[in-house]
Amino acid sequence: MHLAYPAVLAALLFSVGLYGVLARRNAILVLMSVELMLNAVNLNLVAFDVWLRDTLHAGQALTLFVIVVAAAEIGIGLAIVLLVYRNRGSSDVDRLTDLAEHGPHDPHDPQGEGDGPSAPEEKAEAAA
Amino acid sequence: MTLTTLAVLVPLLPFLGAVGGLLLGRTAPGFARPLAVLPTATAFVLAVVVAVRQGSGPATDAATRLTPTGSVPVDLALHLDGFAVLIAVLVGLVATCVQLYSTAYLRHDPRYASYSALVSLFTAAMFLVVYTGDLMVLLVGWEIMGICSYFLVGHYWETEVARAASLKAFLVTKLGDVPFLIGVFALAADAGTFRINGILTAATHGEIAHPTVVGLLLLAGVAGKSAQFPLHTWLPDAMAGPTPVSALIHAATMVAAGIYLVARLLPVFEASTVTLAVLGVLAAVTMIGSALAALAQDDIKRVLAYSTIGQLGYMAAALAVGDRSAAVFHLVSHGAFKALLFLAAGVVIHAAGTNSLAAMSRMGDLGKRVPDAMWTMGIALAALAAIPPFSGFFSKESVLRAAEHAASGHAEGVPSAVGWLVLVAALLTAVLTAGYATRLFLLAFRGRGATAPEAHGREPAAMTVVLWVLAVPTLAFGAVALVPSLLDLPAWLDGNALAPTLVTSILGVGLAVVGILATYGAWQAAATRRGAPLGAVVTAEAAEEEPALTEAAALQTHEQVYGDVAAAQDPADPGRLLLGPLFEPASHGFRLDALYAKLFVRPVLAASGLVRFLDREVVETYVRGAGGLPRLLGALVRRTQTGNVQTYISVLLAGSVILAVLVAVGA
Amino acid sequence: MNVAAAHPGFLSPTGVEIVFVLVGVATLAAAVVSVTTKQLVHAALWLVVALGGVAVEYLLLTAEFIAWVQVLIYVGSVVVLVLFGLMLTKAPIGRSPDADSGNRIAALAVAVAAAGTLVWVVVDAFRSTWIDVDGAPQGSTKVTGEILFRHWVLPFEALSVLLLAALVGAIVLSRKQSRQQPGER
Structure with a gap:
C-alpha cells in the first residue's frame, strides 16, 4: 500500500482538528477536536511502524500510550470545563478572557477561578 | 633589645592598641581605657629609651624590603637621628597626656572606645612619620593622620558645626595633598628612590631636575597639613572637635608633621631659592595674619x-x-x-x-x-x-x-x-x-x-x-x-x-x-x-557628668547667642581697642572663607548646577524620548492581549506554518 | 497482484488501497461535519463515526490490537465522557447559532494553510514509498502483548501511575464544594 495514503489522510485529519480547536466556541467541542488531532498523529505512528517493520514496535507502543494519555487528558479536561462552567455559568472559550490586558469583562472577578481560563490554553497548546 | 627593635615597637604598640580598641570597644568596654592608655604610655617610655640610646650619635638606618615594587623601590626604612627621636618623645608625651586626660574628659561618652582607638591610631601614624626613612611609608602615616583627624574633628557629628568642620579639614588638607603626592613622585623619579637619605644625597649633588617645581608642589602639602596661609582655614574650624583632640592633633603633632617633613627634606628646598622665598613669604603672612586674628577671636579655643x-x-x-x-x-x-x-x-x-x-x-x-x-x-x-x-x-x-x-x-x-x-x-x-x-x-x-x-x-x-x-x-x-x-x-x-x-x-x-x-x-x-x-552659659545637668558635653553644648550655642562661630559683640574686649577697624575682619579670619567661597565654592556650585541642569533637562529628555518609542510599541502590543486563547493559538500556528514553509522552501 | 506489487502505481490501486481511500474519505467527511455542525450532540456522534473510521484504517494497516483499543477507549469511553460533559454543562439540544466563535475565518485560513503545507510536504517526501501489508501482521495482539511487556514495561507502569493521578485529579476537580466553606468560592 502506498504510504502517501495514510500520511495524507492523517495530515487532513489533523488540519480538520486544528480548525475545530481554533473555531469552536464550546470548550467540550474544542476537546473533541483535540482528540481528532491526536488520532491523526496515531494514524501516522501506526502507518510508519508498519512501513518500517520495526522490531520493537515503537510506533504501536507509542500509539497505545497516546491513547492512554488522551483518555487521562479528556478526563481532566472535562473536569476543568465542568468546574469553569460551575463558576462562570458558561464554558465558552472566547469568554474566558480574564488574562486580557483590558478584558471586556470584569478583569478581577473575586469569584474567579484562576486556573479556569488558562487550563484550556495549556491543553490546546499541548495538542498543537 | 636592639635599638631598631625598640624603634619598631614604638609605632607598633599604639597601632595594636587601636586595633584592640576597635575590636573590643563594643563587646568589652572595660578594656577600652587600658587599651587606650597603656600602649601609648609604653610607646612613650620606649621612645625615651630610643632617644637616650640614640643620643647625639650618628644617625641609625635600617631597612627591609617586603616585595619588589617596580622601578622605584619602596622600603620599610627606619631613620633615627636627633630630630626624629626628639619629636617622637614629644609625640609620646603629648599622646600619653591626652589619653589620660581623655579618660576623664570623655568618661561617659558612648563613643569613647572608638575615639581612643582613633587617637591611638593617630599616634601610631605620627610615630611612623617621624621614624620612617622612606617617603612612601611617610606618606602612608601622613594620610592615616589626615583621616584620623577627619574622624576626630567630627566626633560630635550630631552637630552641624562639627560635620562641616571635619569635612572642611579633610577637603582642605587633601587639596594640599594632591600636589604633595605629585611632588613626592617627581622627587622619587628624579632621585630614583623613595629613601629619604637617597633623595637628600641626590639633592646635595644637584641631581633633582626641577627643584623649584618639586619644592612648590611639596610646599602645597606642607601648607595644607601645617595650616599655613592660604590653606590654614581648616584649623580654626577644626576646634569643633573635643579639646584633647585639638591638643594632640591640631596643636602638638599632626600640624607639626608638615614642618618636620620640610626639616627632613631641607636640602631639596634649599636647592631652589624661589621655594625658600615662597616659604618665607607664606610664613610671614601666616604669622602676622594669624596673630591679628587671634587677637580678635572670642572662642578661647x-x-x-x-x-x-x-x-x-x-x-x-x-x-x-x-x-x-x-x-x-x-x-x-x-x-x-x-x-x-x-x-x-x-x-x-x-x-x-x-x-x-x-x-x-x-x-x-x-x-x-x-x-x-x-x-x-x-x-x-x-x-x-x-x-x-x-x-x-x-x-x-x-x-x-x-x-x-x-x-x-x-x-x-x-x-x-x-x-x-x-x-x-x-x-x-x-x-x-x-x-x-x-x-x-x-x-x-x-x-x-x-x-x-x-x-x-x-x-x-x-x-x-x-x-x-x-x-x-x-x-x-x-x-x-x-x-x-x-x-x-x-x-x-x-x-x-x-x-x-x-x-x-x-x-x-x-x-x-x-x-x-x-x-x-x-x-x-x-x-x-x-x-x-x-x-x-551651659548649666545643663549633663555637664556635671562629663566635661566633653559642656564643650559640645557650648560650641553649639555660641553661634545662636553671638550670631557667629568666632566673634562676639563685646565692647569691653581689649582686642577691639587695640585693633580698631581691623577688629571686625580679623575676628572673621580676614574673611578668607568668604573669599574662598566666592572664588572657588560658588563657581563649583554654579558648574554643578549647570551639570545638574544638563543632566536633568537635556540628557534625561533624550532618555525619556528613548523610552517613548518602546512605550508606544508596548501599548500597541498590549492591545493584542485579548485574553482569547483561540486567537493566541491561531497566531502561534500561523507562525509555525510560515516557519515550516520557509524551512521547506529553503531546504 | 504480483505485478502490482512489483510495480505499484497510483493508477493501479490494489484492493486494500481502494478500501483505505474509501474509508478515509468517509472518516474525513465525518470529521469535517463534526467540527462544523451547529448541533453539539451531533458533533459528538459524528466524532464516533470519524474515530471508528480511523479504527478501520488501523485494521487495514494490520494493527488489529490498536484498532480494538481504539474502538474500546475512544468510541466506547471518550465519546461517552464527552456526551456526559455536554449534558452536565447544559449544552443546548438542537441547532445553536453560536457554536462557532468569531475566530472562524482566521481558523479556516490557518487550517487550510496547515493542510496544504503538510500534504505538500508528505506527498513530496513519500511519493514512492510502499508499505508491505501482505506479510505477517505487524500489530497482532500476540506480538503487541509480547513487545509491550518485554520492552515497554517501565513506560507502561509509569502510565498507570499517570492514569491514577488523572483519576484522582478529575475527582478532586469535579467534586462539589462542601457546605462548610462557602466563603472560599
Whole structure:
C-alpha cells in the first residue's frame, strides 16, 4: 500500500482538528477536536511502524500510550470545563478572557477561578 | 633589645592598641581605657629609651624590603637621628597626656572606645612619620593622620558645626595633598628612590631636575597639613572637635608633621631659592595674619588655634632661612606648651560652662575655681609670649637668631631679603603674640562680675595632673636643652648654635613686654565699658557628668547667642581697642572663607548646577524620548492581549506554518 | 497482484488501497461535519463515526490490537465522557447559532494553510514509498502483548501511575464544594 495514503489522510485529519480547536466556541467541542488531532498523529505512528517493520514496535507502543494519555487528558479536561462552567455559568472559550490586558469583562472577578481560563490554553497548546 | 627593635615597637604598640580598641570597644568596654592608655604610655617610655640610646650619635638606618615594587623601590626604612627621636618623645608625651586626660574628659561618652582607638591610631601614624626613612611609608602615616583627624574633628557629628568642620579639614588638607603626592613622585623619579637619605644625597649633588617645581608642589602639602596661609582655614574650624583632640592633633603633632617633613627634606628646598622665598613669604603672612586674628577671636579655643597657626609660621620661617635646628627646637617646645594650653582650656570651658571669652570676662571667680588651670595656663601663655625663662623664649629666640643670621647674609643659599622679611614679621608677631596671650589670660581669669554658674564640681584629678606634667617641659625644656652638661640639644640636632643672642633677646623680650603692657592698658581702659552680663552659659545637668558635653553644648550655642562661630559683640574686649577697624575682619579670619567661597565654592556650585541642569533637562529628555518609542510599541502590543486563547493559538500556528514553509522552501 | 506489487502505481490501486481511500474519505467527511455542525450532540456522534473510521484504517494497516483499543477507549469511553460533559454543562439540544466563535475565518485560513503545507510536504517526501501489508501482521495482539511487556514495561507502569493521578485529579476537580466553606468560592 502506498504510504502517501495514510500520511495524507492523517495530515487532513489533523488540519480538520486544528480548525475545530481554533473555531469552536464550546470548550467540550474544542476537546473533541483535540482528540481528532491526536488520532491523526496515531494514524501516522501506526502507518510508519508498519512501513518500517520495526522490531520493537515503537510506533504501536507509542500509539497505545497516546491513547492512554488522551483518555487521562479528556478526563481532566472535562473536569476543568465542568468546574469553569460551575463558576462562570458558561464554558465558552472566547469568554474566558480574564488574562486580557483590558478584558471586556470584569478583569478581577473575586469569584474567579484562576486556573479556569488558562487550563484550556495549556491543553490546546499541548495538542498543537 | 636592639635599638631598631625598640624603634619598631614604638609605632607598633599604639597601632595594636587601636586595633584592640576597635575590636573590643563594643563587646568589652572595660578594656577600652587600658587599651587606650597603656600602649601609648609604653610607646612613650620606649621612645625615651630610643632617644637616650640614640643620643647625639650618628644617625641609625635600617631597612627591609617586603616585595619588589617596580622601578622605584619602596622600603620599610627606619631613620633615627636627633630630630626624629626628639619629636617622637614629644609625640609620646603629648599622646600619653591626652589619653589620660581623655579618660576623664570623655568618661561617659558612648563613643569613647572608638575615639581612643582613633587617637591611638593617630599616634601610631605620627610615630611612623617621624621614624620612617622612606617617603612612601611617610606618606602612608601622613594620610592615616589626615583621616584620623577627619574622624576626630567630627566626633560630635550630631552637630552641624562639627560635620562641616571635619569635612572642611579633610577637603582642605587633601587639596594640599594632591600636589604633595605629585611632588613626592617627581622627587622619587628624579632621585630614583623613595629613601629619604637617597633623595637628600641626590639633592646635595644637584641631581633633582626641577627643584623649584618639586619644592612648590611639596610646599602645597606642607601648607595644607601645617595650616599655613592660604590653606590654614581648616584649623580654626577644626576646634569643633573635643579639646584633647585639638591638643594632640591640631596643636602638638599632626600640624607639626608638615614642618618636620620640610626639616627632613631641607636640602631639596634649599636647592631652589624661589621655594625658600615662597616659604618665607607664606610664613610671614601666616604669622602676622594669624596673630591679628587671634587677637580678635572670642572662642578661647579659636584663639589658641590661630596662635598655633602663628607658631607654625615661626617654624616655617626658621626653615625658610635654612635653619632646621631652630624649627625643630621650636616645634618641640611649642608642642609641649600648646598641648598644655589646649588641655587647660578644656578645663576652663568645663568650669565656665562656655567657650566664649566675652562671657568668661564677666565671671568673677573663674580663676579661683580652677587654680591648676589658671597657673599652668599662665605658664604656658608666658612661654607662648616668649618670656624668659620659659621654653618658648629660648626656642623663639633661636628662630629670631636664625632669621637675623640670614638677614645679615651669613646663611648660605638664603637671600638676605628673605631673612629680613622673616625677621621683621617675626618681631611684629612677637608683639601681637604677647598681646593676645595677655588678652586671653585677662579675659579668662581676671573677669569681674557675677559668679559663674553653680560649680560643675571639681575637675577630675586625671585632668589637672596632666596639666602639671606638661607644665614641667614648658618651664624647663628651653633652659635645660641648651645647657651642654644637661641635654645639649645643638649636638642632637645639626649642631647649629641655638642659644639666644643679646640683640634678639632684648628685641624679642622688649617687644613682648610692649605687647603685654599695651593689652593690659587697653583692658583697663575698656573695663568701664563692661556692662550687663553677656552670653549664654551651659548649666545643663549633663555637664556635671562629663566635661566633653559642656564643650559640645557650648560650641553649639555660641553661634545662636553671638550670631557667629568666632566673634562676639563685646565692647569691653581689649582686642577691639587695640585693633580698631581691623577688629571686625580679623575676628572673621580676614574673611578668607568668604573669599574662598566666592572664588572657588560658588563657581563649583554654579558648574554643578549647570551639570545638574544638563543632566536633568537635556540628557534625561533624550532618555525619556528613548523610552517613548518602546512605550508606544508596548501599548500597541498590549492591545493584542485579548485574553482569547483561540486567537493566541491561531497566531502561534500561523507562525509555525510560515516557519515550516520557509524551512521547506529553503531546504 | 504480483505485478502490482512489483510495480505499484497510483493508477493501479490494489484492493486494500481502494478500501483505505474509501474509508478515509468517509472518516474525513465525518470529521469535517463534526467540527462544523451547529448541533453539539451531533458533533459528538459524528466524532464516533470519524474515530471508528480511523479504527478501520488501523485494521487495514494490520494493527488489529490498536484498532480494538481504539474502538474500546475512544468510541466506547471518550465519546461517552464527552456526551456526559455536554449534558452536565447544559449544552443546548438542537441547532445553536453560536457554536462557532468569531475566530472562524482566521481558523479556516490557518487550517487550510496547515493542510496544504503538510500534504505538500508528505506527498513530496513519500511519493514512492510502499508499505508491505501482505506479510505477517505487524500489530497482532500476540506480538503487541509480547513487545509491550518485554520492552515497554517501565513506560507502561509509569502510565498507570499517570492514569491514577488523572483519576484522582478529575475527582478532586469535579467534586462539589462542601457546605462548610462557602466563603472560599
